[in-house]
Amino acid sequence: MSLTNTQPGDVRPDEVAAPVPAVLGVHGITKRYAPGSKPVLEDLTFEVQAGEIVCIVGPSGIGKTTLLKSIAGLHPVTSGRIEIDGVPISGPPRQMALVFQDYSRSLMPWLTVPKNVEMPLRRLKLGKKETVERRRAALEAVNLADADKKYPWQLSGGMQQRVAIARALAYQPEVLIMDEPFASVDAQTRFDLEDLTLSIRDNYNMTIVVVTHDIDEAVYLADRVIVLGGSPARVQTTIEVDLPSPRTQVTTRADQRFTSLRTEVLEVISRARPGTDLPG
Numbered sequence: 001m002s003l004t005n006t007q008p009g010d011v012r013p014d015e016v017a018a019p020v021p022a023v024l025g026v027h028g029i030t031k032r033y034a035p036g037s038k039p040v041l042e043d044l045t046f047e048v049q050a051g052e053i054v055c056i057v058g059p060s061g062i063g064k065t066t067l068l069k070s071i072a073g074l075h076p077v078t079s080g081r082i083e084i085d086g087v088p089i090s091g092p093p094r095q096m097a098l099v100f101q102d103y104s105r106s107l108m109p110w111l112t113v114p115k116n117v118e119m120p121l122r123r124l125k126l127g128k129k130e131t132v133e134r135r136r137a138a139l140e141a142v143n144l145a146d147a148d149k150k151y152p153w154q155l156s157g158g159m160q161q162r163v164a165i166a167r168a169l170a171y172q173p174e175v176l177i178m179d180e181p182f183a184s185v186d187a188q189t190r191f192d193l194e195d196l197t198l199s200i201r202d203n204y205n206m207t208i209v210v211v212t213h214d215i216d217e218a219v220y221l222a223d224r225v226i227v228l229g230g231s232p233a234r235v236q237t238t239i240e241v242d243l244p245s246p247r248t249q250v251t252t253r254a255d256q257r258f259t260s261l262r263t264e265v266l267e268v269i270s271r272a273r274p275g276t277d278l279p280g
């Protein structure tokens with residue numbers, strides 16, 4: 001005999017689906033570089049859902065790179081935890097790939113473009129056929145299918161950064177982390193690479209976290225902009241970017257809402273310098 005008075009169609013408690021964890025969860029992290037020193041980050045919390053692009057902005061020196069390095073497992077946090085798919089990380093997570101600003105230092109000059117793209121695949125111990133296929137598809141995705149005999153130093157800066165992006169793509173990460181990825185290229189190339197980033201998210205449903213100093217870039221790329229502020233740094237504000245998709249450099253940047261969002265982000269950043277915690 002049932003003790004509960006359930007009706008047909010009722011959902012029993014044991015049938016309620018468990019909530020799906022965020023792809024990336026940053027839970028109350030604090031980071032000190034030396035024991036007893038003032039923390040750079042304190043009690044910092046946010047989540048990123050599958051297929052989201054989140055841009056992280058904040059005043060210079062606030063701790064953006066420190067946060068990305070923590071997420072990438074490149075250094076341990078002092079307290080709190082970082083999770084991928086609900087599982088705490090304890091080093092560089094397998095599901096993650098990184099793209100840094102300085103492509104000239106991240107690409108190996110003595111390796112051809114295809115060999116550079118293949119490099120991180122060694123960690124996955126794939127067969128030759130899959131390695132070649134992933135490399136081919138990644139180079140095609142960044143429009144460098146015909147660069148297969150070239151070395152990085154024979155390419156322009158924008159092309160080299162596309163090789164770095166192809167290398168990350170070939171790895172097929174769940175989460176792509178980008179630290180000031182387009183800061184060293186000219187304005188037109190920057191626009192092209194921003195559009196490439198949007199197409200990667202759309203085509204691969206990849207979760208992407210970008211640190212940028214460029215407020216317009218943050219608004220153009222992001223579903224959400226997270227503004228860090230204060231000292232130690234915390235999340236000051238999260239701004240939802242409700243611009244329509246697909247976005248294009250001409251129409252999106254001309255949209256009145258784009259202008260208001262960039263003004264909103266700028267205002268928060270100018271109030272978020274170290275030592276100026278915002279109320280609420």
Ligand SMILES: Nc1ncnc2c1ncn2[C@@H]1O[C@H](COP(=O)(O)OP(=O)(O)OP(=O)(O)O)[C@@H](O)[C@H]1O
Pocket residue numbers: 033040058059060061062063064065066067
């Ligand atoms: N390895 C380290 N050891 C000690 N302190 C560090 C280290 N790396 C960064 N810091 C300090 O942490 C603080 C935040 O630096 P971080 O590079 O994360 O800021 P940022 O927001 O990325 O800066 P920027 O916008 O100028 O690139 C700075 O005060 C910096 O001096």
